[in-house]
Amino acid sequence: MRPVAGASARGRRGRGGAALIAGALVLSLAACGGGEDSGTGPGSGQGQGGRKGGRSAAAVSIAPESGASGVDTSGALKVSAAKGKLTEVTVKDGKGAVVDGAITAGGASWRPSRHLAAATKYTVHAVAEDSEGRETAEDATFTTLKPKNTFVGSFTPEDGSTVGVGMPFSVRFSRGITHPGDVEKAIRVRTEPPVEVEGHWFGNDRLDFRPEKYWKAGTKVTVDLDLNGVEGRDGVYGTQRRTVKFTIGRNQVSVVDARKHTMKVTRDGKVVRTIPVTTGKPGYDTWNGQMVMSEKLTVTRMNGETVGYGGEYDIKDVPHAIRLTTSGTFIHGNYWGGGAFGNYNASHGCVGLRDVRGGYDGSVPAAWFFNHSMVGDVVVVKHSHDRTVAPDNGLNGWNMSWADWKK
Numbered sequence: 001m002r003p004v005a006g007a008s009a010r011g012r013r014g015r016g017g018a019a020l021i022a023g024a025l026v027l028s029l030a031a032c033g034g035g036e037d038s039g040t041g042p043g044s045g046q047g048q049g050g051r052k053g054g055r056s057a058a059a060v061s062i063a064p065e066s067g068a069s070g071v072d073t074s075g076a077l078k079v080s081a082a083k084g085k086l087t088e089v090t091v092k093d094g095k096g097a098v099v100d101g102a103i104t105a106g107g108a109s110w111r112p113s114r115h116l117a118a119a120t121k122y123t124v125h126a127v128a129e130d131s132e133g134r135e136t137a138e139d140a141t142f143t144t145l146k147p148k149n150t151f152v153g154s155f156t157p158e159d160g161s162t163v164g165v166g167m168p169f170s171v172r173f174s175r176g177i178t179h180p181g182d183v184e185k186a187i188r189v190r191t192e193p194p195v196e197v198e199g200h201w202f203g204n205d206r207l208d209f210r211p212e213k214y215w216k217a218g219t220k221v222t223v224d225l226d227l228n229g230v231e232g233r234d235g236v237y238g239t240q241r242r243t244v245k246f247t248i249g250r251n252q253v254s255v256v257d258a259r260k261h262t263m264k265v266t267r268d269g270k271v272v273r274t275i276p277v278t279t280g281k282p283g284y285d286t287w288n289g290q291m292v293m294s295e296k297l298t299v300t301r302m303n304g305e306t307v308g309y310g311g312e313y314d315i316k317d318v319p320h321a322i323r324l325t326t327s328g329t330f331i332h333g334n335y336w337g338g339g340a341f342g343n344y345n346a347s348h349g350c351v352g353l354r355d356v357r358g359g360y361d362g363s364v365p366a367a368w369f370f371n372h373s374m375v376g377d378v379v380v381v382k383h384s385h386d387r388t389v390a391p392d393n394g395l396n397g398w399n400m401s402w403a404d405w406k407k
Contacts, residue, residue, distance in 0.1 A: 038247065050173040056134035057086045058084025060126045061097050066140035073118055073144050073229035074182070079110040081128035086110055086137070093120050116188065118229040119146040124365065129132065146280055147237035151175035153207075153227060155295070156395075159244045164376030165214040166292040167253045168395055169244075176204040180208035183207070186238070188224040195219070200236050200405045202392040212380065212402045215248040217268065220375040235325065252377045254336065255370075256331075256351055259383035260285060263351070275365045276342025280349040283385035284309075287349070291324035292333075292395040293377045296370065299359060302330075302350075309348055319359030324351075325394040331379055333359055333366030341365075349386075351379070 046146045061063050063078045064071050071077075081091050085107025091099040099114040101120070107128070116122065124140045153171040157163045169189060177183050187207070195211045202208065208221075227238030256263045258279040265273045280286040300321045303313040307328040309398055310326045320333035333355025340346040355366035362371070377399070391400040 003161070009402070013306065015386045033077075039247070043249075050312070053136060053215060054132075055176065056084065056128075056136040057130040058082070058128040058134070058136045060086070060128045060136060061137035061227045062124050062138055062140040062323030064124060064140075064142045066142065067263045068142040069286050070145045071116075071142050073116040074231060075125075077112055077116065077122075079124065079126045081126075084128045086126060086128045087135070088125070092123050093117065094122075107311060111265070112225065113228050115231075116144050117241065118144055118239070119378040120144050120229075137337060144155075147174075147235075147239075149236040151177075151227075151232050151236055152238070152240055153208045155223075155225070155244065157246045159242075160246065162247045162249045162374065164293065164374050164378065165217060165248055165253070166209040166290070166378035166395070166398060167246075168208040169221065169246075169398055171225075173205045173207075173232065175233060175236055176209075177201075177283075179203065179231055180204070180207075182230055182240070183227070183232050186226045186230045187244045187318070189227070190222045190224075192222075196225045200397060200400070206392070208395070208397050210397055210405070214251070214253075214398075217248055219248040221246050221248070248377075249374055254375065254377070254379050255383045256286075256379060257383050258381060258385075261345065262272045263353075263379075266374070269324055273368070275353060275369060278337055278340040278347055278352045279381070279384060280347050280386070284348045285345075286347070286381050287325065287329060287379050287382045287386050287389035287393075288384045289388040289397060290398040291329065291379050291381065291389060292398070293322050293324065293373060293375050293379065294395050295323035296373070297321040298370075300332075302332075304348065309349075313348065317357065318359075319355050320353075320366040322370065322373060323394070325381060325389060325396065327393050329394075331369070331390075333364070333370070 010315055022171045061080045064076055064259060070360050086103045089103060089110040096284050101110055102292040103110045121143045127135055127137045129135045141146055144253050151174045153173050155171045157167055184199050184207060191207050197209050199207050199209045225240050228241040232238055250270050254263050254265045256277060263275045263277045264271050299317055299319050301316045302318045303314045318332050321330045323330055329349055331351040334352035335355050335357040337346055337352055353366035353369055355364050388399055389396050391397045
């Protein structure tokens, strides 16, 4: 309320006493209201009266300025206070979702804890108070940039799947990433029960996450992909925002001994079956090391042309095939191996189990193993004459030490 000046001057002659009383009443009411403009309008930046009355000395600044468009998704949003401290900062997107952030430096500033989404309108409401407890507020709106160039990440395993204990969460990006720290920060992996999970880059377009040791059976994993607005490389922004959940099934690890020509299948630490196998013959030895099942195919074609063994084989109906490496190593049914199983190594690098053509017999070793395996199970090969499989050849990061993984 503003003071009404000169009320007594307008009183009529002979009624001066009444005019003086009215003037005193108005002045009294004005004093209760603070005596001057309290500046409480939205975005005024002026004091709101506060607990002790009067205009606040504090001032709130918001960057970018209200009405700005094409705002960068990282680093542009800043809220600060002068001659006072921030007490409240609320930032929301167009759907009302609150942007997390923190007031720092004793109330001098606020920053968002994560990047903003692209092509999104945001509102900012900030309140500060001065040393007398008097408040001031500022409001602003702005819109982030709409990127011309974008990237996405394709991932495994799929949402809602149940996988074996060796399955990492692996993301392959459609563009090479030159700001890996920003991208990795935008992917959050949570587990129940809790376990430390770290990411590792293979080149500039693949990022895998895993714990130090195989997952515990029954672990529930939740991955938040918050890539929308992340600048993965100069001028190239992510577009995805989604949550992926998967569950770790029972613990099955199978150990192939290339020297003994056997495979011991262990389930939750107990050997449930020993199967005669054949592995890579001399010159075509099977990789050593830990290999994670990444794909199951009831039947597939295997052609030597695709793996650099041109003309050596072309089998159009390989049954019960499970992929172990990107380069073409499978553990699969074999109906042409004769007496090799359990006796000698005869393959071109794969692990072969006895099967029948057409894969119709569910009692043969290959069918049994196929039906009792799931993507994410681990096959360990030892005593082969080849080197250890490369960690990025398939989902095989377990062949890297934890110290090297975290580098």
